[in-house]
């Protein structure tokens with residue numbers, strides 16, 4: 001049977017835009033342009049490479065949980081070469097925390113059918129970096145995360161191997177499929193969608209699911225169902241303007257003087 | 266008094282500094298009970314006791330090193346079941362966050378990651394997070410279950426607070442998932458003799474302006490004169506000039522030292538995300554318009570190849 005790959009992608013506010021919070025302390029996703037989280041492009045890229053290495057005997061589904069506009073993220077992934085998309089969208093999902101999001105993703109992955117789930121190392125907005133581990137826990141399959149190199153051997157019933165560069169050591173990992181993988185930005189540059197890819201993406205199927213379809217009780221997700229509560233969000237005061245000098249031959253010495261004044265020397 | 270579980274990050278019994286900082290925070294909300302796993306676990310007890318651990322639960326088994334993450338989750342859960350703590354605190358390393366997150370699912374609790382401060386509150390501990398590349402500060406708490414919170418390095422002072430630190434063996438039975446992901450080989454990272462990047466009081470970083478691997482010797486020279494760790498921007502890492510383990514920023518390490526010195530780094534948002542909470546920021550850049558200058562306490566507009574060596578010499582002569 002051909003390898004079923006599900007890639008989890010998140011639609012996030014542009015990090016170079018003016019990101020801020022809405023009145024209910026959730027991320028304001030209306031005022032700032034959104035896009036496919038750059039770190040999830042690496043996940044799409046690795047899925048495509050695994051498919052190519054399997055002589056195309058694989059099917060790649062991209063999956064997102066997010067608002068209407070999150071379709072843009074799916075389109076981008078489809079134009080890079082993914083085969084189809086699943087969009088979980090429901091007004092009751094507004095304000096969901098990581099526990100709720102992972103519950104929804106786990107159900108949607110099971111509904112879609114999978115041998116391999118590939119996620120990014122972290123989103124560029126929440127930046128928790130834990131969702132893939134939680135997904136593995138919920139699905140009860142091996143967690144092979146934070147890989148800078150990944151390969152699959154033996155197709156759907158095979159194994160996934162990869163390299164994880166940790167704090168104190170670099171580890172080679174191996175697990176049987178089905179499994180959940182996450183890849184880092186060291187795994188290899190993501191391709192740009194070609195013109196042909198962009199045109200083809202318009203015809204690829206995007207399935208929409210809501211909480212009912214996934215048999216999830218609305219009370220377990222959203223702002224009300226969250227297991228965490230944000231009490232306040234304050235803009236960090238701008239740093240007070242520092243001293244800037246132009247080097248006229250004594251710049252290093254002037255800097256040393258400053259550091260000495262601050263007791264660093 | 267309520268007990269607070271503290272997950273210990275150690276290398277063969279040597280406790281890493283962020284764990285000692287966690288003990289300081291744990292004492293604000295209860296009595297710290299430490300959990301140390303793997304080879305050298307018992308050797309951690311003396312240091313942990315000096316910093317406030319009333320008990321040190323230890324376990325060692327080959328599974329901790331031979332399989333990824335899950336055996337440690339099983340052990341932390343065993344400790345949780347044994348202690349019924351008021352909160353669980355874990356260092357915000359990549360592995361620490363994954364362990365904490367899986368525990369949270371199992372005990373049906375909410376999780377907060379990357380806290381930079383923690384206080385006791387009427388409705389449980391209140392965590393401060395620095396978000397959107399440090400443009401905002403949020404205060405949050407956990408509203409269901411036992412708070413599971415991961416805390417970034419340099420978020421609290423290390424304090425001496427002698428306590429009993431009684432060692433107790435923790436009995437762990439591994440779950441079916443424990444052996445799911447095998448570690449088939451491990452290559453330890455070579456030590457540079459410099460301080461650990463995330464723990465260092467001073468970080469000296471170089472970017473694309475350093476213009477070549479060989480030129481990083483200039484950055485290292487300044488770092489060594491100050492006893493600092495060396496960091497790099499992604500541009501410098503991607504060019505192959507410095508190892509990825511030294512990258513500072515969103516997809517590298519997040520640092521919060523007393524002093525951060527950026528040379529030849531423009532200050533892109535993703536770089537700022539990893540260093541903006543540093544106490545004092547200094548930059549050397551030949552472009553007066555570089556965004557890094559918006560952050561600095563002191564900036565020198567100039568050529569790093571002139572300024573950095575002069576600074577290094579001056580530091581050395583002042584230190585004698």
Ligand SMILES: Cc1cc2nc3c(=O)[nH]c(=O)nc-3n(C[C@H](O)[C@H](O)[C@H](O)COP(=O)(O)OP(=O)(O)OC[C@H]3O[C@@H](n4cnc5c(N)ncnc54)[C@H](O)[C@@H]3O)c2cc1C
Pocket residue numbers: 008009010011027037039040043063064065066096097098099101105118119120121122123125126127128129130131132228375376377378396397
């Ligand atoms: C600034 C900020 C701080 C937050 N802090 C917390 C917190 O402490 N605790 C908490 O419970 N919630 C928190 N949240 C909410 C949390 O970010 C969301 O629930 C989110 O969907 C999951 O976390 P993440 O984006 O950080 O995921 P990460 O764990 O960083 O994501 C890793 C990977 O999971 C996949 N993924 C993540 N989200 C989705 C999605 N919606 N659809 C498809 N794939 C996805 C992607 O492949 C991604 O690369 C925070 C949100 C923000 C904006």
Ligand SMILES: Cc1cc2nc3c(=O)[nH]c(=O)nc-3n(C[C@H](O)[C@H](O)[C@H](O)COP(=O)(O)OP(=O)(O)OC[C@H]3O[C@@H](n4cnc5c(N)ncnc54)[C@H](O)[C@@H]3O)c2cc1C
Pocket residue numbers: 038039124471472473474475497498499500501512513514515516517518528529530531532533534535536539549550551552555567568569570
């Ligand atoms: C998803 C994502 C994640 C990312 N994660 C990270 C991350 O973790 N860390 C990170 O750093 N970046 C990250 N980036 C990349 C980031 O956007 C920037 O591209 C990067 O930080 C630029 O590095 P730089 O400042 O060294 O290079 P540049 O932006 O090219 O700046 C070089 C600077 O050096 C100065 N200069 C040149 N020569 C000299 C000289 N002789 N003397 C003095 N100054 C000189 C120039 O004036 C310039 O300001 C990420 C990007 C994305 C999209």
